[in-house]
Amino acid sequence: MMKDARKIKDLLYEQVARIGKVFSSPKRLELIELLCQGEKTVETLAREASISMKLASAHLRELRGAHLVETERRGKNIHYRLAGKAVADLWVHIHSLAEDRLIELQMALQKIAAQPDDLVPNDRETLMKMARRGEVVVLDVRPTEEYLATHLPFARSIPIDELRLRLAELPKDRPIVAYCRGPYCLMAIDAAELLRKEGFKSAHLRDGVAEWGVADI
Amino acid sequence: MMKDARKIKDLLYEQVARIGKVFSSPKRLELIELLCQGEKTVETLAREASISMKLASAHLRELRGAHLVETERRGKNIHYRLAGKAVADLWVHIHSLAEDRLIELQMALQKIAAQPDDLVPNDRETLMKMARRGEVVVLDVRPTEEYLATHLPFARSIPIDELRLRLAELPKDRPIVAYCRGPYCLMAIDAAELLRKEGFKSAHLRDGVAEWGVADI
């Protein structure tokens, strides 16, 4: 008979809680979402998450302690990347459950993207079929490096900063579907709005590469 | 253009972190695993998790605050249950990732179930096929109420406390595959050990109903 079951169990749950702890801080979640877009330096992560490099470094230390990220030094910089696709998948699961369960979150998300787009089909398969045929343009408005790391099938890249200058590259007769880092990133919403103002048919996708499951980490 | 993006983002990640926080405490994780087995009273949860009712109540309060559990008063008792299958699924994802990433956890798990059983096929489909044909007996050794709430297909119920007295109900010619609450529960291991000592062919399953995805919440 297994003796001292209590001690063993305490140890096991404590280990799992190490992973849970990582996902209990808003800033760490934001860093994870950024890392879902591809590997990044501490500097970039800090800038994108609007925190100091010191604080970013401290949070990344936690991520590393739980073996959820890996690091590699290249020149002056240390590059961080997720330790595997399973980490991105867990992030997607957690924020999906949060969206399921927390009314406050649902309302906040509705506020930032009030109108549901009927310009574009809701299911992924149909959208991809249309993209394959060129019936819609799928537009990745994240920074170029993120596009290069991974992107949705058939997607074109125009970072949101360059969008206003590169409007000529886009067609006016077909819908343009912008996407960015995911539901908590506002770039795609801004891009679609800009495009509509400029006379394009445009909508945005809620999901990013992590939600689509295409992040090849 | 979306103004004050930072404030909006902070709010969104903070909401998701509310869910993450729930999974950051070992005792809360244990309570969630118990609730994956079916609804339970605070008293039962406290006893099974080896904590005081006050502490259990406090942890359950956190779970309720994050809308991950629901409660119902029936007579003197308040019954807690998971707010949906998605909660059980997230628990499975988190502990799976922990087992993937944390060597300490892998080692601790290996220690409690050293020998891999070759008595029983590793893949679920084959096992279920054999169970359907009666080539193995799938034995649920959890308390009866948990069996009644959900159980694996074709499973029989003999709670571990009653096992020694009810050995006559089991066949000696076919393998008996015991399972319990999951990888952090030791009942199935103990049961298989007891059965082997008594001359049965026996093995244990690592996974419980949550891991099999059959928890119908």
Place this chain on the structure above:
DNA sequence: TAATCAATCCAGCAATTATTAGATTATTTA
């Protein structure tokens, strides 16, 4: 109605965590 039982609420202490500032390490450039 009083007594009992299950569970929660509240207050307080100890332990942990988030954040910031200052000093330190490793690498590259001048």
Place this chain on the structure above:
DNA sequence: TAAATAATCTAATAATTGCTGGATTGATTA
């Protein structure tokens, strides 16, 4: 070799969390 850059480490403080004991609520039983 010195200066500059990217990142970490250490120490300190404020805020949060985990847990315990005492009082309280709500329902049942005597």
